Amino acid sequence: xxxxxxxxxKSLAEASSLLEIKNxxxxxxxxxxxxxDFSHVVGLxxxxxxxxxxxxxxxxxxxxxxxxxxxxxxxxxxxxSPDNILVKSLQNAANxxxxxxxxxxxxxxxxxxxxxxxxxLLALEAKVVITGKNDGEFLLSEYLEQKELxxxxxxxxxxxxxxxxxxxxxxxxxxxxxxxxxxxxxxxxMDKDQIEQAKVFIIGTTERISQLIExxxxxENKLRLEISEEGIQNLVKVSFNGSRITDGDYLxxxxxxxxxxxxxxxxxxx
Ligand SMILES: Cc1cc2nc3c(=O)[nH]c(=O)nc-3n(C[C@H](O)[C@H](O)[C@H](O)COP(=O)(O)OP(=O)(O)OC[C@H]3O[C@@H](n4cnc5c(N)ncnc54)[C@H](O)[C@@H]3O)c2cc1C
Numbered sequence: 632x633x634x635x636x637x638x639x640x641k642s643l644a645e646a647s648s649l650l651e652i653k654n655x656x657x658x659x660x661x662x663x664x665x666x667x668d669f670s671h672v673v674g675l676x677x678x679x680x681x682x683x684x685x686x687x688x689x690x691x692x693x694x695x696x697x698x699x700x701x702x703x704x705x706x707x708x709x710x711x712s713p714d715n716i717l718v719k720s721l722q723n724a725a726n727x728x729x730x731x732x733x734x735x736x737x738x739x740x741x742x743x744x745x746x747x748x749x750x751x752l753l754a755l756e757a758k759v760v761i762t763g764k765n766d767g768e769f770l771l772s773e774y775l776e777q778k779e780l781x782x783x784x785x786x787x788x789x790x791x792x793x794x795x796x797x798x799x800x801x802x803x804x805x806x807x808x809x810x811x812x813x814x815x816x817x818x819x820x821m822d823k824d825q826i827e828q829a830k831v832f833i834i835g836t837t838e839r840i841s842q843l844i845e846x847x848x849x850x851e852n853k854l855r856l857e858i859s860e861e862g863i864q865n866l867v868k869v870s871f872n873g874s875r876i877t878d879g880d881y882l883x884x885x886x887x888x889x890x891x892x893x894x895x896x897x898x899x900x901x
Contacts, residue, residue: 636674640681643787647763649676650783657785659737660700662729676785683736683787686711693793697736697786701725701748704735716798716818720751726808736786742775743810744839749775750816750832751800753842755791762787775840796820799897801889803835803882811835812882813871815890817897824855831894833886836869837879843867843890855898863891 638655640646649655655674658664664675683698686707693711695704701721708718724747725733738748739759752771759774761767763784771789774780798818802811813835820828829850831843846866850858864887871882 633670633673635669635672637677638674639677639679643681643762643785646676646678646681646785649674650763650785657736657740659698659734659740660732661737662733663737663741663743678736678785681787688793691793692790694788694790695735696788697739698734701730701733701735701738702727705730712793714796714798715793716751716754716796716800716816717748719798720747720800720814720816722800723802723807724748725810735789739771739774739786739789740781744835745810745812745814746834747800747802747811747814749840750814750834751798751818752789752791753832753840754798754816754818754830757789757791759786760788760790761785794820797897799893801893803885803889813886815886815893817890817893819850819894819897821898826850826853826855826858826898829894831890833867833869833890835871836886837872838869841869843869846890850894858894858898860891860895863894864888867891 638649640649654671655676656672658675658677678698683696685696686699687694688711701724705721708715742749757771758768759771761784764782765780765784769780796818801815803813804811813833816832818830819826829847831846833841849866867887867890869883869886871879
């Protein structure tokens with residue numbers, strides 16, 4: 632049996648050089664690592680001494696350090712951007728003990744099908760800051776698509792513009808404590824009663840992450856009164872596989888109904 636060694640780097644340079652060693656992996660909150668097969672892991676990188684737990688705003692750009700927990704973000708972001716979609720998406724994510732441990736960095740790297748943050752961050756067009764073998768700022772959508780960006784690289788922060796928007800987040804859960812079967816995130820930029828820009832994401836579909844581009848096109852440049860529930864439902868064309876549930880057709884139907892409700896809620900919230 633391989634003995635796993637803990638490492639406590641004091642600088643990003645030290646962390647990066649440790650990540651060059653094969654099978655040393657970062658430890659965020661540890662909430663998904665706890666279920667991991669550790670047979671090949673030789674070391675864990677504790678990130679707590681790297682100063683990565685912060686939330687700040689500079690020139691209307693909000694930056695969240697990767698070691699900020701869901702609870703830290705809820706508290707910190709509420710004072711900077713109380714109506715932010717990320718606040719809404721985290722409000723009911725997981726239970727309190729988990730919210731105190733789960734980090735934003737670990738959640739972006741792991742990006743589970745039940746994620747409450749991925750839809751919100753994609754809607755905000757967030758960028759991920761990484762260091763190590765790969766270095767720089769990348770759109771979250773690129774980071775999620777290009778698996779090689781994860782290799783031997785540490786997420787240090789996530790950044791997005793602080794702009795005025797209306798939004799709503801829906802979680803499809805069997806009970807309050809369950810991880811969601813899927814989530815819907817709707818973000819709208821509105822000028823009075825007209826939608827200027829729409830972003831709609833469903834996380835947890837067969838494709839894992841679905842951006843509803845046809846629906847976004849239908850919503851954009853329309854007045855609120857021109858939008859119908861039926862019009863929205865017809866453009867929600869997502870499927871679900873049966874790995875965590877037995878009836879994918881039911882979930883597809885539910886996603887149509889709840890997407891329409893989520894968008895209507897977003898339009899009502901000023
Ligand atoms: C009971 C329970 C309920 C949950 N419910 C929800 C829910 O409702 N909604 C939701 O969104 N989430 C939920 N989660 C959280 C989710 O399932 C993951 O466990 C969580 O997102 C992982 O974050 P972490 O900080 O614990 O990462 P870790 O478990 O520490 O790490 C996860 C992965 O990311 C890597 N990693 C960690 N930090 C970094 C970094 N800075 N840079 C690069 N790679 C990194 C690790 O090496 C590992 O591969 C729940 C978890 C539990 C245990």
